[in-house]
Amino acid sequence: MPLSRRALLSTLPAATLSAMALPLRARAAGRPAAAGGTTASGAAAGEAHTRLIANTVAFFAGTPDSNARPEVRAKLASIAATARSRLAAMDGAGPGELFRGVALGTSDPNLATSFQYLYEIALATRAPDGGTPSGLHGDTDVQRRVIDGLIWLHERYYGDQSKGYYGNWFTWEIGISSHVSKILALLADALAGYRPGLAATYVASMDGYLRNGEDGDVDLDSRFHTGANLADITTNRILQGAVLGDDARIAKALADQLTVLATIDPYDLRHGVTDGFYADGSFIQHASVAYTGSYGRGLLTRVVQTVTMLDGTGYTTDDRLVRVVQGWVTDSFAPLIFEGWLMEIVKGRGVSRTTTGYADAAEVVEAVVGLAAHATGADATALKGYVAHLRQTSAAPLDPSVFVSPVSVAAYADILADPSIPARDLGPAERHLAFNAMDRTVHRRPGYAFALARSSSRVSRYEYMSGENLMPWFQGDGAHHLYLSGQDQRQAFGVDYLTAVPPHRLAGVTAPVETRHTVPELYGTLWYDNPERGFTSSSQAQNTYVYFPRGTHPFSGGASLGAYGVAGLVQSDDVGYAAKRAGDLPDDFVAYRDADATKSWFLFDDEIVVLAAGVGDGAGRAVTTTVDTRIAAPSDTLTLTGRLRDGARWSGTGTAPLAWLRYGNATRAASVGYVFLDGPRPTVTLDTVTRSRRAVRLANPDTPVTKQLFAVTVERPAGAPHTSMAYALVPNATERHLDGYAGRPLAVLANTTRLQAVAHRDLRITALNAFTPGTHRAGRLSVRGPGSVILRETPDGAMAIAVSDPTTEREAVTVVVRGRWTRAVAADDGVRVSRVPGGTRIAVTTRHAYGRSFTATLR
Template sequence: MPLPLPGSTGPSRRALLTAGAASAVVSAAGGAAWAADHENAQGARGAENADAYDTLLTRAATQLTGGAFDAADPDFAAALKTLDTQAASWWRQLDRSAGRTALWPDLSPASDPGNFGQSYTRLRTLATAWATPGTSLTDRTEVADALLEALRLLRSTGYHPGRPESGNWWFWEIGAPRALMDTCVLLRARMPAADLAAYTATVAKFCPDPDRRTNAASLSETGANRADKAVIVALRGLLARDAATVALARDGLSDVRDGGRNSLFRYVTSGDGFYEDGSFVQHGSVAYTGTYGSVLLGSTGQLIALLADSPWAVTDPKTSVLYDAVERTFSPVVFDGLMMDAVRGRAISRERARDHNDGAATVSHILHLASGAPDAYARRWRALAKGWIRRNTATPYPGLVGIPALARAKAVLDDPSVPATERLTGHFVFADMDRVVHRRPGWALTLSLSSKRIAAYEAGNGENLHGWYTGDGMTYLYDGDDLGQFGDGFWATVDPYRLPGTTVDTRARADIGSGAGTGTYRPKNAVAGGAVLDGRHGAAAMELIADGSSLRAQKAWFCLDDVVVALGAGISAHDGRTIETVVENRNLYAGGPARTLTVDGRGQPGHDGWSARLDEARWAHLQGTGGYVFPDYPGRADGPGTNVLRALREQRGGRWRDINTGADTAGSTTPLSRRYLTLWLDHGASPDAASYAYVLLPGASASATAAWARARPVRIVANDAVAQAVEARRSGVLAVHFWRAGVVAGLAASGPCTVLVRRGRGGASVAVADPGRTGVTVRVELPFAVRGVRRADDSVSVVVGRRGVVTVRVGGSRGRTHAVEVV
C-alpha cells in the first residue's frame, strides 16, 4: 500500500527552530477557566505599564543570547567559538551586492518558501552573534546595517502580506515568522519603526493567533504547533507594544477561544498532546515525545518564563500537566542524555538532529523549566539532568547546546548540593502511543509497535524515505557503554529491511514520503501494547499485518528483570518470498577491532563479508553487547529451511541524502561506511504457521550466556495461536499474552488479554491489560487458592476460593494495566 500523503503537516521541529530559540523557564501557572474573567483586566494593566514591553523584550533577547557569561571558561569559550564560526561563515557568504535576488547562493530564489524560511534562520544566527559579546561580529555597525538590508530584501521578494501561501505551510506560519521575530528582538534598537511595523504586519498576516492554521481556518492548532505559534504571537505583540496581542498569545496556551479544548495544560484522550499514561502524540497518530513533545515543553515553558511577573503572566492552575510530564513522559525515554529514536518519528532521518541532539534539547528545556518550577519538582529535575549529562561522555552535552543552555547546565554541574540521579529502572507501557520501555541499571530496551491507532511510521517532505519497518516491533537496545549505537551513522547505513526485532517480507520497497506534505501509515491490527507488573516486569504483544504483503504474525516480548524473551507464532505468507525475523543488527562502527562473535562456545570469523548458516545454534554472544539464546519451546518446528539462524558480518555504505532529501533537513551526499553484525532467523519462502523464540541477555558475558542457555531459568510454556507465555520459576513470575480464550500453565483467560502473575510467600500480584482494546470484561482464573484481597484497582473484582477468579473491566481503559494483590 502506498503511503497516503494528505496536506502538509510541516517540517517538524527541525534544527531550524531549535538552533535559534532558547528553551524556557516556568515561573507561574496558567489556564483556560480564568481567562474570561481576567483577560480584559490584564490587557489593560499591560497597556498602562509602558515599561513592561521593554522589560520583556530585554528578557526575550537574553533567552537568545544567554546574557552575561564568563568567556574565559573553557566550556563557554567553546560554545562561543561554535556560534562565531557558524555566524562568520554565513557572514562571509552573504551576498551584499546591489543587484542581488537572494542572500545566499544555495537559498535562491529568495521567493521560495523553503529558501526564505532558511534565510531568516541564518539571519537570526548572525543577529545572535552580533548581540553576543566576544564574537567577531559583536556590535559591528556594518553587520547590523547588512542585517537590516537583508530583512528588507526578504520582505520585498519573498515574505510579505501580499503573497498567498504556497508550498509548505510551516515556513509561512512558524519557521519564518519565529526566526523573523527573534531577529527583530535582537535588532530592535537599530531597526527603523517603519521596518518593524512592516515585519510585525507580515507576521500578523500569516500567524495572527496561536489557535488556527492560517491556510486552513477550520483546522485548530494543537501540541507543539500551538506552542510555537503562541511564542510568535507574544513576540509580535511585545514588538508592536500591543497588549491585546500579548494576551492572545498567553490565552492560546490554554485555548481560551475554544473553551480549553486544545489547551496545552490538559490530558487528551485522542489526537495530539499529553496522555495520562505518559504518551505524547502529534499529527494525530505518531509517537512524538522526542521532537514535537520536546518542542512543546520548550516553547510553552519559554512563553511562561517570558511573561512571568508581567501584566500578562500565565496563571492557569493546570500547568501541573507540564510539570508532571518531565518525569511521566520524558524521563523514561531519555537514556544518558540521548532521546530514544522510537519517539522521534521521521526525525531519525535528519543528519543534523540525531538522538544526542534531540536529547540535549530536551535536557535544556527541563533545566529551564526547573529555574522557576516549584522546588519539589526542580530539585528532582536538576538531579536527573546532572546524571544524564555526566554519564554521556560519547557526545558531551556542552558541545551540543548554545550559551543559554550551557549556563543552566553548568550551574547544576557545579552545585555540590545537587546529586546526580542514577539511571531510571523499571518497566513502562505507553499504551496510548504503542511504545514499551524496559530499563535496567546498565541498559534499556524500547519496543516500537503500531496499530490502527498509532502509525507504523511517518514520512514526507523528503524525510524518512526508508522508515518502512520502524513501527513493526523494532527493538532498540541502549547500552550504557555503547551510546553511539543509533546516533553514529546508523540510519544512513543500516539495512532498513533488517531492523532488530522485526519480522519482514524480503520484497523490495520503494522510497516513501519523497513528495510534498507528510503522511502516516497505520496498519490494520488492533493488538499493540501490554501490561506491567509491580513496575518491574512486563509483557507486550503485537499482531503483525504487513503492509503490501500477505505476511501475518503474532509477536510477543517478555521483559523479566535482566532478560527479554521474544516469541513469534503464526508466521504465514503466500507470496513466494522469504520471511525473516531479525534478532540483532548491531552497529560496530567504522573502525576499531572486530568484536568477537561466539556461537556455542566457538569463536566465529571476524572479517567483513563472513556469513554462516548456524542450524544447531543454541546460544551466541557478541563482545561488548551481550548474549542471545535460542531455546526449545512447545510446538517448535525444525523442518528443512525453517527457523534457520543466519549470521552476517558486512561493511555497509550509505549517505544521509539517501533517506532525507528535505528542503531544509536534507542529508549530505558524503559517503559513510559502518560495519554491522546481523543475526536473523530465516523462515523460508511462504512459511505456514512458522514460529520463533530467542532470548536477549544484554550485558551478559559469554560464560554467563552459556550458563543461562544450560539452566534456562525462564521457560517458554506456550508459543502458538492461542497464547504466548514464559515462566520464571525463581522469581515466581508467569507472563502470558492470550490471543484468544485459553489455558496456559493452569492460568485461564476468558478472552484476549495480557496477564502477569507473581507469586511469593506473602501472596501474589496480578496485572491484566487488553492491548487490543476489544473486550469489555475479561475473566482470569488463577492456578492457586485465594483467601483474600490486599489491594485492587477499582476496575478489578476477585472471587476467593481454591482457584481464585479475577474479573477485570477492561472496556474503555485504553489498554492500561489493571492490578490486584491477593493472599
C-alpha cells in the first residue's frame, strides 16, 4: 500500500527536507556538510556534475536507444522541424531582431521568445537522430550560431541590468533563465571549446535579475519564490551549478526546492507561505487561488524532472521524495482528471486558454510516466496502471509527441504495450472529494463527474491577469461543470464554453443582470495603474483587489461521508467592493457588487440536489440563477422535454411550472435531467450564439465560435423580493427516471439563509448546512451552527455521521441525533459521543481542522 502523504510528511520535518539535499557521496565518506548542504569537491563532484548534465540532455533530447524507437519519430521530427523554422527566422532577421518578426528592445515576451528559439535550435543539435537523420545532430556550426546568438542578446538586450527588468517579473526571473539554463547544459561542451567564459557571464546576469530574491539567490520569505515558481527557479539554479561546477549552488537550490514537499499547515506557515499542497489534496498558488491544474501541474513536472536530473549523481532523491510526489498524483491530480480531461475549476486564469483539458492532462501523464521510472514495486505498478487507465478512458487519444522528453515517449509506449499492467484509476469510481482548503468540491460516479467552484474570505473568487480570463467575475460563486461519461469534453466545456456562455449565466451561478467591463476596457492597460496608491503590476494591492480578490464571507465548505457529501456557500462581495465601499480605494477604481444567495449542494448517487435561499439583490437589480448551461455544436440534434406540475407533458422553450425537464443531445448520446422541487417557475432557452475566443483572452486567436446554447434559469426582475428554490441535477436521466421523482425520494427539510437540509429516503441520508449561530433542527438532527452534517442510517440501526466547520473559525461543532441512544463503535480523534435526554450527542473539536470532516460510526 502506498504511504499516505500525511503519514509520509510527518516523517519529513524542515530539517529533514534540508538533509535530503546532501550528496550521498559526502555522507557516505563521513564528511561534514556545509551550510548549503554539501562539501563534496574534486573528482567526485566533477563526476556528479557531468552526470547531472548528461541526465538533463538525455531528458530533453533523448538517448540513442530512445530515439531509435519508431514511437519517438514524430517527436524527433517535431524537434527538427521547429529548429529549421527557427534557423530560417534567424536568417531573415531585420534590424533589432535576432529572429524575423520578433522585435527587441521594449517587449519582454519577445526577448523571452528569442531565448526560447535559441533553445529549440540547440535542442535539435543534441537529439540523437535514431532512424531518421535530421542533419542537425552534432552540427557544431549550428551550435556556434546559438552561442553567437546568446552573445548578441547579452550585449544588446540582456546584459545591461539598468535597461532590463521591464514588463513582467516572471520573464526575467524565470522565463528567460529557464531557456538559458537548458541551453548552457545542452551546449556545455561546445561552450567550453568556443566561449568558455559565457556560462559564468550568463549565470551572473541571471543572479542579477533575481530581484525578488536575496543577494542573487532564492529568498524563501519572498512571496514570489513559492510553489511552482520556486520549483522553476531552483531547477534552473541546479543546472547552473552543474554547468559551473558549483556544488554549493546545487545543494542550496535543491534544499530550497525540497521545501515544496512540505504539506502546508495554515496554522503554522513556514516563511508565511500558503502556496503548495494541503492535507486534503488542495493546491494553492498566488496565496489564494485554486491552481492544481496549472501551477500545480508545473510544480509536479519540475519536481519529477529534478528527480530525473539527479539520478545517479550522488545527490539524494531519497525514495521518500518519490512517495510524496506519488501522493500528489493520487490525492490531488487523479480526482481532478475525468476520462482524460483535467477539470476547469483548478486552472485560475488558464481556464481561458485554447489548449486545456486533454492537453493539460497529457502533461500530468508525462510526469507520472517519469515518476513511475523512479518508483518500485506496487507503487510503480499503480502509477503505470493509472497511465494505461487514462489512455483507455480518454475520448481524445493522447499524442505523446507533445511530451517534453523523447525518453518519456518511449516509456509511455512501453507501459501501454505491457499486458501485465492493469489499467486502473488511482481511486474508486464512486467518490466524493471535499477540497475545502481551496474551496472546491468534486463528486464522481461511473457515469459522470460534478465539479464545483466555491470561494470565501480565504480563497479567491476568480483569477484575472495579463489579459487572460477577461470576464471571470462569477467563476467562484458556485459555478459547476457537469461532465458526462463517454463524451468528448471539448464539445461541452473548455475555452468554447467560456466563450459562448455569458459570464452571468455560467452553470450554477446567481448573478445580477448588468453590464460589466473587463480590466483592459476599464483602464486601458492590463492592470489598474496607480503607483501612488500601490497599484503596479504584481503589487500586493493589484493582487488583492484586481488579479485574484477573495470573498468576504467565511462560510464555504462541507462534510464528506464516504462517497457522499454536502457543501455550502454564502455568496459574498469580494474584498475590492468592500474596500471601495469603505472609502479605502481610489475614486476611479471600479468594483462590482455581487448578488445575494445562500446555497447548498447535496451530492448523492443519481442526483445533485441544490438549495438556494435569500436569492435576490440588495441594490434592486434583476438577478438570474442559472440551474445549468450547456453548449452543443450547431449540427447537434437537441431535444427539450418535460412534465408540468399538473402532470401534463411539455416540450420546447419558455417559462413554465415544470416538475422536471430533460435536455437530450441525440447526436452525442448525452442527457441531463432537472427536477424542480420548489421555487419560482424556471425559464428554458435555446439559442445559437457566435463569439470570438479573443473575448475571454487577448492572446487567443480571433476565432469565431458558434454554439447552440441551452440554459435553464430562474429569473428575478428588478425590485423583486428575495426568494428560495430547490432543484436536482440528474446526469444521464431518462424521462422514466425523472417521472420517478414524483414518488418523493427527495425531501427538502429546510431552505432558509439560516438552515438548508435535505433527506434522501432511498439512501437513508439526511444532510444539512447550518449557516448561522444557534441551534438548528432538521429531521432527527440538531446542530449548533455554523456547521455541516451528513448522516446515513442502515436498516440494522447503525449509522455513520460526518461533521465539519466550513467557516474554519470554530473551536467545536456539536450535533444531537434524536431518538434511541446509540454508542460509538468507531470515531475519529476529536469526536466525543455521549448520551443526552432523548438522543445522542456528538461533540467534535474542529479547532485547527481547516474544514476537514470528522466521522463516527454509531450503533
